[in-house]
């Protein structure tokens with residue numbers, strides 16, 4: 186069972202020397218550090234990351250450049266749900282704007298398709314223009330809003346992409 190899940194996150198090497206693969210427990214420290222640096226609040230705890238790394242209901246992807254983890258993504262699959270939920274996406278600040286976020290997102294979509302999931306949904310802060318541009322460029326469509334969704338009271342925009 187575990188092997189089958191690993192195989193849906195098959196490796197993905199790209200021109201920029203960045204590789205996207207399924208994360209393992211060995212990546213825990215790096216992913217926690219990356220997330221802590223990327224988000225001011227609403228962080229996923231170390232304990233939650235450890236749980237997601239071991240869970241069949243979650244896909245954790247990481248992008249590496251050399252030996253360094255430069256990006257991470259968490260996709261949640263609820264049992265019986267027809268859509269996967271993008272719960273976290275972060276790229277190291279010095280590496281942004283190079284297409285790493287896009288690579289992670291496309292890899293997550295492939296994983297969702299292989300798992301038979303028909304759509305991906307996500308929430309993004311209203312004031313996060315870079316992330317919204319990325320999602321819209323990849324075909325995500327706005328489908329709603331959640332008022333005061335974040336710890337600091339910021340609203341969330343909801344997006345959805347059908348994987349067709």
Ligand SMILES: CC(C)(COP(=O)(O)OP(=O)(O)OC[C@H]1O[C@@H](n2cnc3c(N)ncnc32)[C@H](O)[C@@H]1OP(=O)(O)O)[C@@H](O)C(=O)NCCC(=O)NCCS
Nearest residue numbers: 223274275276281282283284285286287309315316318319
């Ligand atoms: C959102 C995020 C994951 C995007 O990752 P990325 O690797 O920069 O993504 P890409 O390079 O594929 O594209 C992102 C877009 O933001 C732009 N961008 C973001 N940061 C940039 C930077 N520091 N320099 C240049 N461009 C940047 C890109 O040019 C691109 O916009 P475009 O469509 O107009 O070309 C990254 O900015 C990040 O980690 N932000 C902090 C955490 C976060 O907000 N996560 C999303 C939560 S919903």
